[in-house]
Amino acid sequence: MFDKIIFMSFLLIILLHKSKSTTVYKCGSKNKEVLNNTLVMFENCTISRCPLKKNSTMHIEIKFKPDFDVKDLITEVYGIVLNIPIPLLGVDKKNVCTNIIEEDGTKKNCPLQKGSTYIYKDDIYIIETYPKFKIDVHWSLKDPISRNVITCFEVPAKIID
Numbered sequence: 001m002f003d004k005i006i007f008m009s010f011l012l013i014i015l016l017h018k019s020k021s022t023t024v025y026k027c028g029s030k031n032k033e034v035l036n037n038t039l040v041m042f043e044n045c046t047i048s049r050c051p052l053k054k055n056s057t058m059h060i061e062i063k064f065k066p067d068f069d070v071k072d073l074i075t076e077v078y079g080i081v082l083n084i085p086i087p088l089l090g091v092d093k094k095n096v097c098t099n100i101i102e103e104d105g106t107k108k109n110c111p112l113q114k115g116s117t118y119i120y121k122d123d124i125y126i127i128e129t130y131p132k133f134k135i136d137v138h139w140s141l142k143d144p145i146s147r148n149v150i151t152c153f154e155v156p157a158k159i160i161d
């Protein structure tokens with residue numbers, strides 16, 4: 001009986017977790033290869049093309065595991081509209097060391113250790129003036145000192161009212 005309850009809760013947690021995650025693709029992969037070593041959760045982004053609602057704040061979480069020691073951490077984010085990159089979301093080139101927590105929720109700051117799992121949390125404001133285009137969001141987490149890329153992914157999205 002107990003076993004069953006525990007099993008069901010476990011299943012539920014997995015399902016909830018899965019249903020909240022956003023499908024993302026490897027940067028630069030022509031045939032849209034799914035990136036599976038980074039767990040990405042963009043608010044309300046469980047369907048493909050992720051709706052980005054203008055004049056709203058979207059909560060995001062990115063769970064990653066660096067494979068080198070990270071001294072400093074920035075995000076580089078741009079949208080690709082009709083093959084033209086445009087800087088996006090007020091997060092481009094932003095230092096995010098203070099937005100990092102460990103898996104158990106403890107606050108963390110740079111440097112980050114190779115092989116440990118971290119979660120980057122942020123709230124992104126979608127500005128009012130974006131045109132209502134389909135847009136592919138290109139997102140990377142980088143160490144600006146070594147210039148190494150920790151993770152990089154693309155999310156098909158669309159700007160909506």
Ligand SMILES: *[C@@H]1O[C@H](CO)[C@@H](O)[C@H](O)[C@H]1NC(C)=O
Nearest residue numbers: 026029033034035036037038
């Ligand atoms: C992750 O993707 C790689 C190829 O990109 C694949 O070889 C591997 O089996 C995948 N792992 C899982 C757990 O899906």
Ligand SMILES: *[C@@H]1O[C@H](CO)[C@@H](O)[C@H](O)[C@H]1NC(C)=O
Nearest residue numbers: 054055056057127128129161
């Ligand atoms: C943006 O949102 C704020 C608060 O939700 C609202 O007061 C404001 O009127 C909105 N601006 C536009 C241009 O819709």
Ligand SMILES: *[C@@H]1O[C@H](CO)[C@@H](O)[C@H](O)[C@H]1NC(C)=O
Nearest residue numbers: 043044051053056057058059
């Ligand atoms: C997400 O969806 C909920 C429920 O539909 C809505 O209230 C909220 O404003 C949405 N958030 C964003 C960022 O679109």
